[in-house]
Amino acid sequence: MEVYFQLINDAASLEKACAQLESEEYLGFDTETTALDPFDGYIRLVQLSNGKDTKVIDLKPFMERGDLSTLPELKPLRDLLSAPRPIKIAHNAKFDAKWTRHHLGVDLNGIFDTMLASQLIAAGDQDRRHNLAAVSEFFLGIEMDKSQQVSDWSADELSHSQIEYAAKDAATMVPLREKIVERLRQDELIQVAKLEFDCVMPIAAMELNGFFLDADRWREQLDKVEKQQKVIGLDLQKMLSAGVAQASLFGVAEINLNSQTQVSEALKNLGVPMPESTRAWQLQPLAEQYPVVAKLLEYRGVAKSLTSFGENILEFIRPETGRIHADFRQIGAPTGRFSCSKPNVQQIPHEVEYRRCFRAPDGKKLIVADYSQVELRILADFSEDQNFINAFITGEDFHTSTAARVFNIDPKDVSADQRSFAKRLNFGVVYGIGASKFAMMTGLTEPEAENMMRRYFTTYRGLDAWLRDAARKSVIDRTARTASGRLVKFRFDETDRAAKGGAQRNGKNFPIQGTSADILKRALRLLHDKISGTSAKLVNIIHDEIIVEADTAEAEQTAKFLEDAMCDAGKEYIKRVPVNVDVKISDEWSK
């Protein structure tokens, strides 16, 4: 593909180029940077293209004149990028949005993200790749040469081939969008695509903001756990080698306590009737009779804390900010849920000792808000089950209310045990639980479990009907959708009963979990707009929870913004059931 491009490196031609481009409806947009993280480098090139004509803007000469976020000569570019029109088409726009915000000081607005669109169209097909080369190949049949992607963008003089490569990427965006939009329309994904695109900027901002972790507190906590581990590990070692020693020629056997194989072997030698796996829930029943098993479980607990949540996480604190800047994948799961890594701040243990290490810096507060039982409310809304809906409308404790109906007693007579059964049932149905699993979980016999589930579904007939229909659709149409229209396609062999069962459970779970993700994403956009220009910063999200940091003086106001954003987003998708958000202003991340 031949590309016409123009290299721009002075103020006059930049102004002219921007004036020319601002009347376009769509612009391909890309940046070339000297590093992967905005804290580690600078933007060398900004490319903007209408498909025929591509401007490659070299920022190096501008950098020598001052701060790019205030430099008057760059105002036309900043205005173009922050304006809602033209639409900027980018592949993985979060990347460019972070650099733009950090170095040019403006939000990127009017985003069309070809990577997110490609993920939506793939509808859960995990085999599909979504890098630019793969997406261009899939939608345009064009093979892209990405060999220059990692070239040296800090050189004084960029080579012709470097500039041409940069121009090509931006130019490709325009025809790529056209093909993708066609597919989005066909698959009725326009609404969810807009939802996703609008969420890019809030996430870019969140990653730049980072989440403050009090390193000293964290180390104190680790010290405690390390001491525990030493004692427990020594005890466990002794208890286990008692069995091995008899079988060992040397009398002393060092067992790797982290090896399932070695630990299993040792336990067998001690005469413990070993289940198929050494998973906690399988070992739990043996713990009472065999102290060594109890000790193993205790050891596993502390070991997990130290490896997954130990010293490693401190290495993610950036010296520039003193904060953790994790990597969020916006469509981390087919359901639309986020995933998070480096580090995964969505899986910090719930215990106060861990959570309290994530705190507001001095002079600030954390505002922590989560949806109350949002998945069950979504299920109630979808199923239109009046009993289910009423339980939420009356505002009484939901699990108690379920227990009262299932056991046919007065709510005030519900025992703790009965409430616990109801709770596990309420959560189980969201995942498409079966009677055998429910029996195993609760310790009921299978007929008892079946009986209880029958009573549950007799109480909530509409719910039963909806779940059956969802399972039916998943094997007839082989698709499912969320409230925003997010799509998943199920691929399975008709003869593969396990896969078919999997699709049926997914057919029930996907719309619920996925709609919850839709709501959160909508809330993030509403929040981003409300808090813009205030001290409030989005710092973490955990599926149904949003954490914002703000100046103490603005905490109350921020709490209101956050609650409103979350409730309003919920009401857009849930019509028949009230949406409830718990908000807390706090010095620490603990509920």
Place this chain on the structure above:
DNA sequence: GTGAAGGGCCAC
């Protein structure tokens, strides 16, 4: 040495 696979376990 590196990487994949499997087991295990943390979050919602």
Place this chain on the structure above:
DNA sequence: AAACGTGGCCCTTCAC
């Protein structure tokens, strides 16, 4: 045989 959904991280084991 599998048996309730979505992820990421750490460990061991094993193949190259």
